[in-house]
Amino acid sequence: xxxxxxxxxxxxxxxxxxxxxxxxFGHKGAPIERVDVSAVEILKADWPMLIRIEASAAVExxxxxxxxxxxxxxxxxxxxxxxxxNSGSVLGEVSTPEGPAHAYDGLRDSELALAAFKELFPHLDxxxxxxxxxAEQSNTLLIYDERLVFKMFRSLAEEVNLDLEVxxxxxxxxxxxxxxxxxxxxxxxxDLGMVQPYLAGAVDGWAMALTSLRDMFGxxxxxxxxxxxxxxxxxxxxxxxxxxxxxxxxxxxxELGSPKAWAAAMEANLKRIDHAxxxxxxxxxxxxRMAALPDAGASIRVHGDLHLGQVMRTDTGWYVLDFGGEPSxxxxxxxxxxxxxxxxxxxxxxxxxxxxxxxxxxxxxxEEVAREWDERNRGAFVDGYxxxxxxxxxxLPDDESTVNLLLKAFELDRGIYEVGYEISHRPQWVDIPLAxxxxxx
Amino acid sequence: xxxxxxxxxxxxxxxxxxxxxxxQDGTGDIRGLINxxxxxxxxxxxxxxxxxxxxxxxxxxxxxxxxxxxxxxxYGNLEDVKELIEEAHKRGMxxxxxxxxxxxxxxxxxxxxxxxxADNPKSDWYVWGDDDQRWSEARIIFLDTExxxxxxxxxxxxxxxxxxxxxxxxxxxRNPEVREAMLDVMRFWLDxxxxxxxxxxxxxxxERDSTNGENLPETHQYLKxxxxxxxxEYEARVLLAEANQWPSDVVDYFGKxxxxxxCFNFPLMPRMFMALRREQRYPITEILxxxxxxxxxxxxxxxxxxHDELTLEMVTGEERDYMYEEYAHDPLMKLNLGIRRRLAPxxxxxxxxxQLFHALLFSFPGTPILYYGDEIAMGDxxxxxDRDGVRTPMQWTPDRNAGFSSADFAxxxxxxxxxxxxxxxxxxxxxxxRDPSSFVHxxxxxxxxxKLHPVFGVGEMEILSAENPSVLAYIREYGDxxxxxxxxxxxxxxxxxxNLNRFAGMTPIEMLGRVPFPKVGELPYLLTMGGHGFYWFQxxxxxx
Numbered sequence: 001x002x003x004x005x006x007x008x009x010x011x012x013x014x015x016x017x018x019x020x021x022x023x024x025f026g027h028k029g030a031p032i033e034r035v036d037v038s039a040v041e042i043l044k045a046d047w048p049m050l051i052r053i054e055a056s057a058a059v060e061x062x063x064x065x066x067x068x069x070x071x072x073x074x075x076x077x078x079x080x081x082x083x084x085x086n087s088g089s090v091l092g093e094v095s096t097p098e099g100p101a102h103a104y105d106g107l108r109d110s111e112l113a114l115a116a117f118k119e120l121f122p123h124l125d126x127x128x129x130x131x132x133x134x135a136e137q138s139n140t141l142l143i144y145d146e147r148l149v150f151k152m153f154r155s156l157a158e159e160v161n162l163d164l165e166v167x168x169x170x171x172x173x174x175x176x177x178x179x180x181x182x183x184x185x186x187x188x189x190x191d192l193g194m195v196q197p198y199l200a201g202a203v204d205g206w207a208m209a210l211t212s213l214r215d216m217f218g219x220x221x222x223x224x225x226x227x228x229x230x231x232x233x234x235x236x237x238x239x240x241x242x243x244x245x246x247x248x249x250x251x252x253x254x255e256l257g258s259p260k261a262w263a264a265a266m267e268a269n270l271k272r273i274d275h276a277x278x279x280x281x282x283x284x285x286x287x288x289r290m291a292a293l294p295d296a297g298a299s300i301r302v303h304g305d306l307h308l309g310q311v312m313r314t315d316t317g318w319y320v321l322d323f324g325g326e327p328s329x330x331x332x333x334x335x336x337x338x339x340x341x342x343x344x345x346x347x348x349x350x351x352x353x354x355x356x357x358x359x360x361x362x363x364x365x366x367e368e369v370a371r372e373w374d375e376r377n378r379g380a381f382v383d384g385y386x387x388x389x390x391x392x393x394x395x396l397p398d399d400e401s402t403v404n405l406l407l408k409a410f411e412l413d414r415g416i417y418e419v420g421y422e423i424s425h426r427p428q429w430v431d432i433p434l435a436x437x438x439x440x441x
Numbered sequence: 442x443x444x445x446x447x448x449x450x451x452x453x454x455x456x457x458x459x460x461x462x463x464x465q466d467g468t469g470d471i472r473g474l475i476n477x478x479x480x481x482x483x484x485x486x487x488x489x490x491x492x493x494x495x496x497x498x499x500x501x502x503x504x505x506x507x508x509x510x511x512x513x514x515x516y517g518n519l520e521d522v523k524e525l526i527e528e529a530h531k532r533g534m535x536x537x538x539x540x541x542x543x544x545x546x547x548x549x550x551x552x553x554x555x556x557x558x559a560d561n562p563k564s565d566w567y568v569w570g571d572d573d574q575r576w577s578e579a580r581i582i583f584l585d586t587e588x589x590x591x592x593x594x595x596x597x598x599x600x601x602x603x604x605x606x607x608x609x610x611x612x613x614x615r616n617p618e619v620r621e622a623m624l625d626v627m628r629f630w631l632d633x634x635x636x637x638x639x640x641x642x643x644x645x646x647x648e649r650d651s652t653n654g655e656n657l658p659e660t661h662q663y664l665k666x667x668x669x670x671x672x673x674e675y676e677a678r679v680l681l682a683e684a685n686q687w688p689s690d691v692v693d694y695f696g697k698x699x700x701x702x703x704c705f706n707f708p709l710m711p712r713m714f715m716a717l718r719r720e721q722r723y724p725i726t727e728i729l730x731x732x733x734x735x736x737x738x739x740x741x742x743x744x745x746x747x748h749d750e751l752t753l754e755m756v757t758g759e760e761r762d763y764m765y766e767e768y769a770h771d772p773l774m775k776l777n778l779g780i781r782r783r784l785a786p787x788x789x790x791x792x793x794x795x796q797l798f799h800a801l802l803f804s805f806p807g808t809p810i811l812y813y814g815d816e817i818a819m820g821d822x823x824x825x826x827d828r829d830g831v832r833t834p835m836q837w838t839p840d841r842n843a844g845f846s847s848a849d850f851a852x853x854x855x856x857x858x859x860x861x862x863x864x865x866x867x868x869x870x871x872x873x874x875r876d877p878s879s880f881v882h883x884x885x886x887x888x889x890x891x892k893l894h895p896v897f898g899v900g901e902m903e904i905l906s907a908e909n910p911s912v913l914a915y916i917r918e919y920g921d922x923x924x925x926x927x928x929x930x931x932x933x934x935x936x937x938x939x940n941l942n943r944f945a946g947m948t949p950i951e952m953l954g955r956v957p958f959p960k961v962g963e964l965p966y967l968l969t970m971g972g973h974g975f976y977w978f979q980x981x982x983x984x985x
Contacts, residue, residue: 082963110963131942131963146906146940201726203910208721211910214933215720227718313723313910315730 005049005073005096006103008037014091014103015055021088024138024154025067027059034058038066043119047098049073050112050119054156066156068192070116072106075099082109107152108132113142117150121183121195124148143198148182152193158331161191166248166301166323175247177240177319199319205308206354208233209377213358216373217366230373231380233318234351237311238384240318241347245340246392249300254394255337257296262339263287266413273420277434282441283412290409297397297406299337306343307350340395344385345410348378349418349436356432382407412440446535447637447679447702448740449898450487451803451888452810454747457494457516458854460813460835462846467853469834469845471517475525478532480870484816484881485888488535490639490681494522498548498608502828504539504641505546505609509626519633526634535636537679542623543642544609551622552610556597566622568602568613568648579604579654604645604654614646614663624670631671637679640664640701643694644684656690664700679703681742688732698736706732706741706807713745713801714787717794717973720931722913725801726904740898741807745798746784746815746831783831785818790862792818792880793973797928799884800975803891804917804926806902816884817873820863825855833858836865839872890952890977896922905939912937912970925949925978929970938965949978 012035019025019032037055044050051071058064074080076093080102083090089105106112113130127144140152153161164181171180183195208230215228266287270280290296303310304325312319325334355374359366386403389395396403418433443449461473471494481489493503496511503513512518529536545552554563573591581587582604591600592607601610612619627638646660664682671678682694682701688708694701708728715724735741788794795818802809814835821830834857838844843857843865850856858864873879891897900919907914911931917924923944929935941961949958949966960983968976 129942131940143940146943200906201904202906203721203908207908208910211720211931215931218933228720315723315726315904 004040004042004051005098006040006051006094006101008040008053010094011040011053011071011091011103012037012055014094015057018091019055019057019067022154024140025057026065026155027057027062030059030062032057032059036064043070044112044115047073047075048078048109048112049096049101050106050116067154068152068156069154070106070112070152072104072109072112073101074104074109075101078102080104107140107142114144117142117144117195120185120193121150124183124195144195146200147198148195149179149198150183150193150195152185153191156190156192159190160331161194161324162331162334163322163324164191164194166251166303167194167196169251170244170247170323173247173250175244177244177317179319179321199312199314202312202314202319205237205311205313205318206350208313209308209351209354210358213354213373214362216369217359217362217364229376231376233313234377234380235384237318237347238381238386239388240311240320241306241343241381242385242388242392242395244303244320245300245343245389245395248302249298249394252301252337255299257293257299257339257397259293259296260291262296263291263409266290266409266416269413269420270416273416273423275419275423275430275434277430278416278419278437279441283416283437286405286409286412286441290405293397293402293405295397295399295402297339297341297402298395300340300395301335302338302340303343303346304334306346308347308354309350339406339410340389341406341410342414344382344407345414347381348407348411349414349433351377351381352436353432356435357429408440412437415440442677444677445738445740446677447488447681447808448738449892449895450535450808451485451891452488452490452537452742452808453481453484453486454490454492454744454810454812455481456492456813456832458492459832459845461837462848465846465848466515467846467848468515469854470515471512471521471525475521475528478525478528478534482532482534483885485885485892486534486811488537488636489529490810491536491538493539493541493641498546500546500608501606502832504541505544505548505606506541507546507548508550509540509545510629523633530634535679536634537637537639537681538630538635539641540627540630540638541641542612543645544603544605544611547608547610551612556594556601558597559599565616566613566619567610569597569599570602571599573600576602576648576650576652576654578652579648602648605642611645611648614659620663620666624667627667627671628674631675631678636677637681637702639681639683641683643682643701644686656684656686656693661693661696661700664694665696668696668700668702681705688728692733692735695735695739698738702738703740703742703808706743709743709805710745713798716913716930717788717798721910722930723910725913729805729902729904742810743802743805743807744810744812745802746782746787746812747810782823783812783819783821784815785863786820790818790820791932791973794932795880796883797930797973797975799887800926800977801913801928803887804897804915804924804977806900806917808898811884816881817868817870818880819868820858820860822856822858829855836869837871838869839866843869844871886953894922894924894952894979895919896924900924905941907937907939909935909937911935914939923947923980924952925980926975927968927970927978928975929973932972934972934974935970936967937970938967941966944980946983947980948983949980952977952979 015035016032035055035057037053039054041052043052053069053071054066056064056066083104086108089108091103093100094103110130118126129145131143133141139154142150167178168181170178179196179199181194181196185193212228212230270283303323310322312321352374355370359370415433415437419430422430457471457474458469460469461477462469463472463476494512494516495506496508496513497503497505498507512522526536551563551566554561555567573589579590581590583606587607590602590604594601603610614620644655646663647657648654649657668680680701681703683705684691684694685707688706691704694704712724712728716722785795819836822833823830833855834843834845836843842853845857846853873881896917896919900917903916905914912929912935914927942963944961945963948960
């Protein structure tokens, strides 16, 4: 390997100011006490150069977190046209044996982004075009030739990337509704990134639901008669969710459902959330009824954070994304087997949110329409899910009333979690989960 | 002569009966059509498709032919047809006609002879059987009226086979004399100068045990034989197959470029309607994704309305069919199923949506076929029964009988529309031609633009990603001829960002007004669309 052309200390100094500007940096707001550049390797040794670094940032009152970056280096004589609109992507000037150079986020440099792909995934056809996905939060996404997407993980807090682990496993068992990786970037036992097929023309479920709702609120009358009906999509989405669960069961195994343990976790969740609008006794009764179930169906590896924003509609049906689970929870907790109804409940809550937030955005008061849309689509989703899950077998308890109880308990649990979330993040929305759980006791 | 003229053409489907009456008998005729050729040419049409004009007892709109060699007397005679062909050619237009291959009328002399007994020369020209049990796998297409594909003939004391109405016995293509006879029918009309045929109901020519009798290899072989004869004996003629099947099955009718030149793409139109209703593009992009590539020189025929519709009977049991579930969830769609209506009433006379549909039709891969009257956004009369409702007289003027005929009103084959919205006083050619902002002028303008760009007929299509599900955007590309089409399927205004980095540095020029838009850069290209709006952009190198 060639000699590293820049001083780690010099980079670290720039990173102090660079990191807080990045969307993927986890500790925004808190001042950075120190940055350590722990690893540097060269990906491209000639000008413009590309190096990979890992840097950990120490922040007050928090564990230091390690991030990965690809840094581009160009002589200061070069004009950085492509960075003009992205001054936030420039680290600053560094000295190299060849003279002073600009250091910057190398993935913003099309030439380097193409070179990086070639270097990291030599078995894939070298692409010709690249563009960044600007909306991404926690990782960095680049689209190559409108057919592949390269996801570079930013935080390296965990060695194993759960999203990669699950998508790879689902691809291996032949689940067709996931963008199974075609290239994996691992080094020193750590997952650093992956390449997946790009779902061209895909739209996320939230946008699809809002299209339907916009039409519904613009109309008068029966949602079944409105043009923008979403029910057929919701039913397909339910079927896809069931197929996903069957594939997860095949890939990671199945255990007997343990309603007692589930109920204990739900009780713990209930204890954490303090709001007068929650009927704690009634909620607890539902959890206890579930705990007493003799047969609660299967316990499997689940998606863990399934909602409308995690599914994409393509020309060939729905795709499921982001199997990382809730990022705030520790990895081991996110891998724990649980009831597939956890995911079903997540989607049902998401449909409910879509209906009520859309109504608020439309600035109308058509509660009846929101309610009917919600009921129609949750019904269709559950129908699609149960029908497919029954056909595939191995997931559901035999008894229909048990299914209903599980649905109710998991949705209630999810709603209570949302109340807690809204209290601390968006108090104006707290009525949405509160109204929903009031129907579930 | 361009052997593949049909790939870049625009077709116009004419019902002779309903177009123009030249002899005041209340029924449109061939001479009437000749009188109106200037109008069709003015509109920008390249090829006229005539519904059957042969002798017929008219129990199935002329699809029950009783003599392949003569013209229905109400329409005129052979001399009139010759003159029509000449006059169309003079104006640079082609002319094709319907031809029913599968069956004849039971009034046809061939059938009358065949039914006389098992030992006459034509005894084997139709499909006879002693019982009505054979080929029970074949579905019954006209379930409303027919209970069996076999009907008892009291004369011959046997059953005869028919895939459609019982008065339309199927010809027996296992008989080489029948194959030759039908080829001779084609030769006769091609010799007169006709530019080709729309072949009606082609999947059912042959029957075979233990099959459903559709799309059989022997049927394809016969079509290949026809094509070979047409190619060898004539120049630049076209065979357009009507096979109301899935695109993946229909594509077989192109063969390897050695069967039919064109086939209808049936599922596209209902998908467009569904997409507009759902305000999202998936119903369309799915069917486009499922539509297989076709051989070099082949072409899809696409339409918004004609007298043929996709019905759910066509797709029953097909899990892959997206529409099945959509229809099942949508009472209004179910209601419209199988009901033949014109485009404007189907879209609630929302002219912006009607325009959007035409913009889609004119820019999708395939040759667009307009249905007479749709260019003035004519309505229908559902109380006439489902076939006649869309076959009312063409509305030429606001005068008596819509300017279609000067016969007594009571003599007209069907009454013209007279309601305040779609009636001929509100909707007619004359008024619209006087008004430069009318629908007919808009259609004409679109066809003019289309004609300048062969890419619409022969270019590749690439659907573009857009995060907004209501926007359908695609690139049509044929060499340097690159067109970007963006369509808003929602009735609300919508923004869209398109990834056009493959075209970075090029300038989009709006094709109706030739207005240059901002140059395409590295960043997503932002457009705002009015409700049901659309754009056609030509992408040109900026230094041009």
